[in-house]
Amino acid sequence: MNDFSTTDIKQLLDEEARRINNLSFIDKDPVQFPRRFERLQDIEIVSLLCATIAWGNRKMICSNCEKLLTLMEYRPLEYILDEGYEELPEGNIHRTFFVSNLRHYMRGLRQIYHQNGSLQKYARKKGVQHAEFPSWHLVAAMNETLAEANNGHRDSRCLPLNLDTTALKRINMALRWLVRKDGIVDLGVWDILSPSQLFIPLDVHVGNTARELGLINRRANDRRTTIELTQVLRQFNPEDPVIYDYALFGMGLKL
Helix, strand or coil, X not given: CCCCXXXXXXXXXXXHHHHHCCHHHHHHCHHHCHHHCCCHHHHHHHHHXXXXXXXXXXXXXXXXXXXXXXXXXXXHHHHHHCCHHHHCCCCEEECCEXXXXXXXXXXXXXXXXXXXXXXXXXHHHCXXXXXXXXXXXXXXXXXXXXXXXXXXXXXXXXXXXXXXXXXXXXXXXXXXXXXXXXXXXXXXXXXXXXXXXXCCCCCHHHHHHHHHCXXXXXXXXXXXXXXXXXXXXXXXXXXXXHHXXXXXXXXXXXX
């Protein structure tokens, strides 16, 4: 624990969030890639795929996101609907994520877009907007669709399968991009969820900073800790708790 008061912590988080949540953040973060597109479907697809490989060194992540866009010929929706991924040679995309994993994911995305028109419409059909834990609800539905599109096969490299325990960091980050609407870094193109419904993208940096500040006690960076930390952050900002992702992540890099 620490000697900070609740008021001190809120003031610190607010200041750090303002400092880090600015346009200069974009060029070094994978959020830059969905921001290159204007059409909702392209933004959704690029958000999902870039978030999926967003673990490890940020420079490498961004380099491999660029590789993904090149593979899709910078036409994400058309590429998926035309099944261009079936012609890709085997190879590595990012660390332990390979073309075979990408192909699996894209088959599921093709079914989603062919049948629904957008991921947002799919999410609405699945009742994500009414769920207590929207991101986990969305991934549970998507896992079923991906399995249908791949003859029943499931692939944890695409989306986590252990939904009872996973922090779901990468999808929570993608939803932050899609839902938050402050006009700075995040795109805010979805209207079926409000920022108040989002959960913090919990990674090592965010978790360690939150523990340093005494916001959480549990050591595991899992679903339970994600929920507990988000509940604390909602006390500071009920309408937009994940604004503090910027503060906790940025401060974590300095600890």
